[in-house]
Amino acid sequence: MTEPTPPKYIYKILPSCPPPPTPLPMSLPLSDLDSRxxxxxxxxxxxxxxxxxxxxNNAASIVILRVPYERVESRVKWEMAKGKRPEERGGCWDTEGILGGFPHIYHAPDGELRLGREEVQDSGTWNRVGETWSQExxxxxxxxxxKES
Structure with missing residues (x-):
């Protein structure tokens, strides 16, 4: 059986307000969901x-962080959250597992749960165009x- 090819990038979505500091710190604050x-x-x-x-879906814009997968590969676990609601521990929106596992970044070798300037290649503001999110x-x-799933 052939191993799946890892992605070139994985992404972190942040609210656009407040925007992340420039330059990025060594470690951005964790969201409540990530902390939990x-x-x-x-x-x-x-x-x-x-x-x-x-x-x-109600946000007009977000900030997205682009992380080269090779920078965090040793800390990533691909995990499902089958049967969980978003508010449950480990929950996600893909409760049927249609898209396969999600990349979750765990603790760095120093024990810190971190995402910051050493991991993130670049960031950008993504404005929603129209009623729903699309490639635009x-x-x-x-x-x-x-890609549309």
Missing amino acids: DGFIHMSTSVQILGTLKAFF GWPFGSDDLP
């Missing part, structure tokens, strides 16, 4: 539109465009 679950919730380009529609407005050009 003990890992940093990330998405691939195939998962990101569903994540936006489930958790950021993607802040990284044609590189790794989000």
Whole structure:
């Protein structure tokens, strides 16, 4: 059986207000969800539109952090949250497991649960165009465009 090819990038979605500091610190503050679950919730380009529609559908814009997978690969676990609601520990919107596991970043070798300037390649503001999130407005050009699931 062939191993799946890892993604080139994984993404962290942040509310646009307040924007993250520039330059990024060594470690951004954890969201309440990440603190509660003990890992940093990330998405691939195939998962990101569903994540936006489930958790950021009322937002007009978000900030998205692009993380080269190779920078965090040793700290990533691909996990399902089957049968969980978003508010439950380890929950996610993909309760049927249709899209496969989600990349979750765990503690660094120093024991810190961290995402910051050493992991993040770049960031951009993504403005929703129209009633729902789509590829329009993607802040990284044609590189790794989000895909409709």
